[in-house]
Amino acid sequence: AQKITQTQPGMFVQEKExxxxxxxxxxxxxxxxxxxxxxxxxxxxxxxxxxxSYDQQNxxxxxxxxNFQKARKSANLVISASQLGDSAMYFCAxxxxxxxxxxxxxxxxxxxx
Amino acid sequence: xxxxxxxxxxxxxxxxxxxxxxxRSLDFQATTMFWYRQFPKQSLMLMATSNEGSKATYEQGVExxxxxxxxxxxxxxxxxxxxxxxxxxxxxxxxxxxRDYxxxxxxxxxxxxx
Numbered sequence: 001a002q003k004i005t006q007t008q009p010g011m012f013v014q015e016k017e018x019x020x021x022x023x024x025x026x027x028x029x030x031x032x033x034x035x036x037x038x039x040x041x042x043x044x045x046x047x048x049x050x051x052x053s054y055d056q057q058n059x060x061x062x063x064x065x066x067n068f069q070k071a072r073k074s075a076n077l078v079i080s081a082s083q084l085g086d087s088a089m090y091f092c093a094x095x096x097x098x099x100x101x102x103x104x105x106x107x108x109x110x111x112x113x
Numbered sequence: 114x115x116x117x118x119x120x121x122x123x124x125x126x127x128x129x130x131x132x133x134x135x136x137r138s139l140d141f142q143a144t145t146m147f148w149y150r151q152f153p154k155q156s157l158m159l160m161a162t163s164n165e166g167s168k169a170t171y172e173q174g175v176e177x178x179x180x181x182x183x184x185x186x187x188x189x190x191x192x193x194x195x196x197x198x199x200x201x202x203x204x205x206x207x208x209x210x211x212r213d214y215x216x217x218x219x220x221x222x223x224x225x226x227x
Contacts, residue, residue, distance in 0.1 A: 037218075043204055045157075045218040091156060100147050101208065101216050103156045 003027060004094050006104035013082045014112050020067070021077040021107045023092030032096045034075040036066065039089040039106075048090075051075055082111045116140055117209045119219035126197055127227055134192045134222045136207030142187035143209035147216070148180075151204040163190050197226045 005024045013019035025034065032053045038046040051059045051066045059066045067076040079086060092104040116139040126132050136146055145164050149157040161177075163169040163184035171177045181193040190209075194201055206221040 035216075043151075043206075043221045043223065045206065045208075045221075047217075095216065098145070098210070100159050100162055102159065105156050 003102050004092055004104035006092055006107050008107045009105070010108045010110070012110050012112060015084060016081055018078060018080045019082055019109065021079070021090050021092075021109065023075045023077065023104055025073050025075060025092075025094050027094065027096055029096040032094055034066070034068070035093040035095065035101065036064070036077045037091045037093060039091060041088075049077065084111050084113060087111045117207065117217045117219040119207055119222050121222060122220060123223040125225045125227065128198050129196055132194045132197055132224060134194075134205055136190045136192070136209065136219050138188050138209040138217070142211055144187065144211045145209075146184055146190040147208045147210070148182060148192050149206045149208070151206060157206060194224065197224070199226045202226045
């Protein structure tokens, strides 16, 4: 069963504006981690941000913030002040305990000048 | 963050040959390594989980005799694609983990089978 869902195959955003990439997940494990990765055309998986299931506050890392709504099982990524270099594939992922990491289908973000 | 390396970064081989891909954790001991495969325009799909000193656990649909995984030490895991065919052409990414670290990914290996 699909555990991570990204419903936006592609998104466009104007440079300097904010954009939200959606992610919902499904788990019965009380201990899990949610991650967002950026994958440019080089293929490298670049870690952006992490949210633990027991964290009380939403995670933030520079221009990235994670809108964690535990009851709704959503973990949306917000990128503020978009830059041209933000154009890439973005993957939401979940890790239950110390198990493997499962990925959503990804969202291709294009930043327009 | 921790560094995970993969070698080679890309490889082209003839159909029927075997290809070995190395994954190394450079600055921490990885008790577990994961191997993923990513076809063009798709997401990462887990192939197998390898724990140091024990047999790998393969995901459903992944042939263990075709994709040989060896995790002989806490810093090295290898994936060997045996008798490669064009349909095995893909981007292979490893990740390394221990109980003290989150998952860190290698830079990936792009395999092209002619």
